Amino acid sequence: MRRMFAGVVVAMGLAGFAGAAEAKGCIKGAIVGGLAGKAVGHGFAGAAAGCAIGRHQANKRDRARNDAVQPVAR
Template structure:
């Protein structure tokens, strides 16, 4: 019984001290990749790959928005 309490305390401390994760696009990509991977017989691999691709696409979209909003120098 003591190990359950120790594990719970460790989990709470770890979650409160952990830095926040930047998971833009990962959830959506993991769902799509997991479904596609499930159809091919590799659900977990598909979900992991989908997360990576979704995160990359979200970062690319953010960079494009930042470039579009930058004011142009007019002389």
């Protein structure tokens, strides 16, 4: 119980430092990764990996959207 409480306290403390732009894609990825990781006994590692993958996918979508909107200067 103490370990879970300590984890919640640390997570809440770190949440204060995260900006809105940083979390784009991370929240959804962390939820999916955490659930998948929990199924095999590694929930925290799954959440961390899911967050990283979610951020990568969000950045890729943003780059594609920006490339489609801005014409190439010649």
